[in-house]
Every structure is written in structure tokens, then in C-alpha cells.
Amino acid sequence: MQHEIIIVDDHLLFARSLAGLIDSYEEYTVKHTFTNGSELVDKFSSGMKLPAIILLDINMPIMDGIATMKWLKKYQPKAKVLALSMEDNEQTVLAMLRNGAKGYLLKDIQPVLLKKALDTVIEQGFFHTQEVTKALMKSLNSENEEIVELKDVELQFMRLACEEKTYKEIADIMCKSHKTIDGYRQHLFEILEVKNRIGLVMYAIKNGIVEI
Amino acid sequence: MQHEIIIVDDHLLFARSLAGLIDSYEEYTVKHTFTNGSELVDKFSSGMKLPAIILLDINMPIMDGIATMKWLKKYQPKAKVLALSMEDNEQTVLAMLRNGAKGYLLKDIQPVLLKKALDTVIEQGFFHTQEVTKALMKSLNSENEEIVELKDVELQFMRLACEEKTYKEIADIMCKSHKTIDGYRQHLFEILEVKNRIGLVMYAIKNGIVEI
DNA sequence: AAACAAAAAGGGGTTTTTCCCCTTTTTTGT
DNA sequence: ACAAAAAAGGGGAAAAACCCCTTTTTGTTT
Structure with missing residues (x-):
């Protein structure tokens, strides 16, 4: 019996070739590919059953990886999600893991590592590369502060406050x-x-x- | 004929086991291990001939990697140095490369990668991992500013200026x-x-x- | 829909820090 | 001993930080 996979990624070409690769593995089959988080959410809302693994891109328009993870955490907490990302941003990794992702893969990984990641998630429920473990350790050691969620205006202000601007200039911008x-x-x-x-x-x- | 290697690292245990590993390769032999840069400099000053490769730790007391690189650049510019480091600090990598290091290795690399690094330095004169290339590209793209050498008091002031202190408090400190x-x-x-x-x-x- | 509470946006004004221009004194290197 | 650099200082303008207060918007409850 094959494990069902869902891919969520706005880069269709990537999603399709990834699907092709996964379908070539005996144990896995790709059931759906969606191009953003809300498509996934819609399908779950209309009764789609949980696949074995969801491969979830982080950088998407409409509903990005973190927003999707937050929804899944609330309404489909048993979903096993492997996050996919182009770049290796420590904060994003942590945000995904905090919201229940079972692992984190860079998109340029070797096919054999993807296979290993899928197998490991099926068998052990998670898959973490050395980089993720490193990021986790770092956050454990340094961040005892609780995480404060900032609003968009606050984030924009923070970014401007890091430039050589006066508050008056920031106000104008x-x-x-x-x-x-x-x-x-x-x-x-x-x-x-x-x-x-x-x-x-x-x-x-x-x-x-x-x-x- | 074997290529001669010199190891410079203050962690003697690491240096010894590294030497053991390298001696197990047919093509290489470790001629010396020093625990800081000035030991190396002393030996060169008293006429020691250049080895095929110097493996140089960055974080050392007395005379650290960058200081040693600067000396080598001036007095032994033909030395082929592979920098060794515990952490992957982009600025340090760049400082080592600017002063003529032929490559940069994290200390937790696989033995097989070390062998490859040595072989590549012998054959091609350099060895750069993907991370280093990435750091180089980044510095090429962003840093057109020239490097300003700061004095110790200025560095201390800079560090204090990055804390939530008033200038008055900094003056007291x-x-x-x-x-x-x-x-x-x-x-x-x-x-x-x-x-x-x-x-x-x-x-x-x-x-x-x-x-x- | 009305009432209420909470949060956001804005106003006025004071104190402190920051920043910049200048001079004088002290230290340092050669 | 001399020039150069570092340190100390004065005066003043601008910006940042801080405090107390009012109005507007937003969300939630009944």
C-alpha cells in the first residue's frame, strides 16, 4: 500500500517534477498538488482526508507556509508536514517548527535525501537535518524570551528604525x-x-x- | 613522495587526532603540530622550509588565525593555508581569504571531505566549499565599501554603542x-x-x- | 442595535540624549 | 623638541525619549 502525498507549491514546474520524482518511488504516490495554502484549506474544509505527508512550500502568494501551518495546527493537528524552502532562514524554520512542521527541507536537496526524509517521517514522525538541529539548539540557548507577535505596521516601523532615519522621516514614509x-x-x-x-x-x- | 602538512591549533587533542587521520593517508604526512601562530612564525624565522599545506586554526590564544595569516601573507606568501574553524562566521571567512587562505574548513567535516580538500589544494591550489562561495558572492554583491581598520578603543566603543547605553554610561565604562x-x-x-x-x-x- | 471596553491614533510639553561646530590641553611618536 | 594625534571641554541646536491626556476606531457582549 502506497503512502499518499500532497504537494503545496506555487512553482508549478517544481511541484510537477517533484510529483514525478515521488511517484517514481514505489512506496509513495502524489494525490494532489496545490499552488497555495488556501486551496489546501478549501479541500480539507470540503472533507478531503488527511494524506500521509504534506510537502508545504513556505514562500507562496495568497496563503503562505506559516499561515497555512497555523491553520493546520488548529484544524488538522495530526497532519504531518514537511516544509520546503528556497532559502535557509533560521527564523522561518523556527516559525514552521513552532507551528508543528515535522521537518524542513531546502529545495536543492538530493533526491535521495528527499526519499530519506519521507521514510523518516513515516517511520519516526519527524525528520530534522543538522542545520535545523543547529537552529533549534541556538534558539534554546539564546532565546528564553517569549515570542512577541508584531503587527505589520510595527514590523514596517522596526525595519525603518534600523535605517539611519529620524522618526520624523519614518512618519513621512x-x-x-x-x-x-x-x-x-x-x-x-x-x-x-x-x-x-x-x-x-x-x-x-x-x-x-x-x-x- | 609524501606531501608535508603542518597543523596549527591550540586544541592539542584535536590537533593530534587530526594528525593521526592525515598520517593514515598515504600521500600525506604531518611534519609539525603547533599550538599557536607565533610558534609557527618562530620556526619559519629560524629557517624551516615551507610545507605543502598549513592547516591553521582561527580561534587561538597568543596569535590567532587572522594575525598569522597576515604574517604569512607578508613573509611566506607562497604558503598554502587551509583555515580551520569551529563556527562559520562569514566575516572571519572573508578576512582569512583576503589574507590569502586557500580554503576554509569547518572542524566538524567528514574525514573524506578533509582528504578531498587536501587533494584539491595540492592539485588546483585552492579548495572552496559551497558555503564559502556563497559568502564570497554575497560580499561581492553588497560590499563595495573599502575595509576600515579600527583601533581597539574604537572597537570597544562600537561594541558598547550596540548596547542600550547612553554615551555617558559608555564614558564611565x-x-x-x-x-x-x-x-x-x-x-x-x-x-x-x-x-x-x-x-x-x-x-x-x-x-x-x-x-x- | 446599543453599550462597553480595548486598542490605535494623535496632541502638547518636558527632559535627556545626541549631534555638530569649535578651542584648548595633554599625550605620543620621531 | 616638534609635529601630530588624542583627549577634554564649551555652547547650542536637533532629535529622541518620556509623560500625561483626548479623540477615534475597533471589537465584543448583551
Whole structure:
């Protein structure tokens, strides 16, 4: 009996060739390929049964990997998801794992490693490469702070605060009053437990809010 | 005929086992193991001839990898050095390569990769893993700025400026007048071409002056 | 739909820090 | 002994940080 796989990836070419590869394995068969998270959610909502493994791309339009993971965590907590990604962003890895992904694969992996990942998830329920373990250890050691979810405006403000701009310039860019920006600043100082803008910048860097 | 290798590493246990491994290869023999850069320099100064490859640890007391590379670049420019390191710090990699290292290996590599690295250096004169190539490409794309060498006091100031401290507090810590600190600040603004303390912090992070 | 609470946006004003221009004194290297 | 660099300092403008307060928006309950 074959294990059913679902692929969710907006790069159709990649999704199809991945499907071809997986279908070539005796033990696996690809049942569906979707191009974004909400297609997957729709199918589950209309009664689709859980496959053995979901291969979930992270960078997608409409409903991205993390949003999809959050939905799955809530409504399909038994889903076994392997996250797929082009780049190796530590914060994204952690976000996916926090929301219940069973493993994390870079898209340029060797086919043999994909096969091994699938087998390992079926047998042991998870698959973690050395890189992920490293990221996990790092987060265990350094981050005892609880994770604060920031809103979009706050993220935008944080990114601008990391540039050599005055708050007045930031206010103009964000089309808000100088005083509103001051409110953002004060609020972020409190929830992130920092004392000044330097602390804000260091927080943004440590938590991958800004590109370095 | 065997190629002669010299190992420079302060972790004697590691250096010895590495030597054992290398001696087990037919084509290579370890001629010396030193525990810091100045031992190596001393031997060269007293007429030791150049080995085929020097395996040089980066994190050492007394005279570290980068200092040793600088000496070798000046007095033994034909030395073929493979840098060894525990961690994968992009800035350090680049500093080693800029000073003429032929390659960069993480200490946790597979023995077979070490063998390949040695062979490749002998045959082609260099050995670069994918990670190094990636770091190189990144530095090519982003860093057109020239490298500014900072003095010790300036580095200390930079590190403190990345913490949530006022300049007054920094002055106390560094036992300098508040105005002297202001002089450091202004001087660094000019040579690093930044406009404010945020720019200073971002520079420090991009150039590995502070740990993230 | 009305009422209520909570969060967001904005205003005014004070204190502190940051930043910049300048001069004087001290230290350092040759 | 001399020049150059580092350190210390003064004065002032701008920005950042901080505090208290009002209005508007948003979401939730009954």
C-alpha cells in the first residue's frame, strides 16, 4: 500500500517534477498538488482526508507556509508536514517548527535525501537535518524570551528604525503623524523590553525582522 | 613522495587526532603540530622550509588565525593555508581569504571531505566549499565599501554603542571623559560614513564587530 | 442595535540624549 | 623638541525619549 502525498507549491514546474520524482518511488504516490495554502484549506474544509505527508512550500502568494501551518495546527493537528524552502532562514524554520512542521527541507536537496526524509517521517514522525538541529539548539540557548507577535505596521516601523532615519522621516514614509510613530516606538519599547532605539535595532536583528 | 602538512591549533587533542587521520593517508604526512601562530612564525624565522599545506586554526590564544595569516601573507606568501574553524562566521571567512587562505574548513567535516580538500589544494591550489562561495558572492554583491581598520578603543566603543547605553554610561565604562567619547563617535561617523548611532550599530553588525 | 471596553491614533510639553561646530590641553611618536 | 594625534571641554541646536491626556476606531457582549 502506497503512502499518499500532497504537494503545496506555487512553482508549478517544481511541484510537477517533484510529483514525478515521488511517484517514481514505489512506496509513495502524489494525490494532489496545490499552488497555495488556501486551496489546501478549501479541500480539507470540503472533507478531503488527511494524506500521509504534506510537502508545504513556505514562500507562496495568497496563503503562505506559516499561515497555512497555523491553520493546520488548529484544524488538522495530526497532519504531518514537511516544509520546503528556497532559502535557509533560521527564523522561518523556527516559525514552521513552532507551528508543528515535522521537518524542513531546502529545495536543492538530493533526491535521495528527499526519499530519506519521507521514510523518516513515516517511520519516526519527524525528520530534522543538522542545520535545523543547529537552529533549534541556538534558539534554546539564546532565546528564553517569549515570542512577541508584531503587527505589520510595527514590523514596517522596526525595519525603518534600523535605517539611519529620524522618526520624523519614518512618519513621512509611513504616512502617519509624528506622534503616532512616537506611540509605536513607546509601545514597542514596552513589549520588547528595551530602553531605547538601539535596543529596538538589536531586537530586530536578533529576530530576523531586518535583513542584515 | 609524501606531501608535508603542518597543523596549527591550540586544541592539542584535536590537533593530534587530526594528525593521526592525515598520517593514515598515504600521500600525506604531518611534519609539525603547533599550538599557536607565533610558534609557527618562530620556526619559519629560524629557517624551516615551507610545507605543502598549513592547516591553521582561527580561534587561538597568543596569535590567532587572522594575525598569522597576515604574517604569512607578508613573509611566506607562497604558503598554502587551509583555515580551520569551529563556527562559520562569514566575516572571519572573508578576512582569512583576503589574507590569502586557500580554503576554509569547518572542524566538524567528514574525514573524506578533509582528504578531498587536501587533494584539491595540492592539485588546483585552492579548495572552496559551497558555503564559502556563497559568502564570497554575497560580499561581492553588497560590499563595495573599502575595509576600515579600527583601533581597539574604537572597537570597544562600537561594541558598547550596540548596547542600550547612553554615551555617558559608555564614558564611565571606558574611563574616558564624556567629551572624548563624543570625539570617538564623531570620528567613527566620518570614517564609516554613517549619519547616526543606528548606522554605527548596523555597521558593527554587518562587519562582525559585535556578536549577534 | 446599543453599550462597553480595548486598542490605535494623535496632541502638547518636558527632559535627556545626541549631534555638530569649535578651542584648548595633554599625550605620543620621531 | 616638534609635529601630530588624542583627549577634554564649551555652547547650542536637533532629535529622541518620556509623560500625561483626548479623540477615534475597533471589537465584543448583551
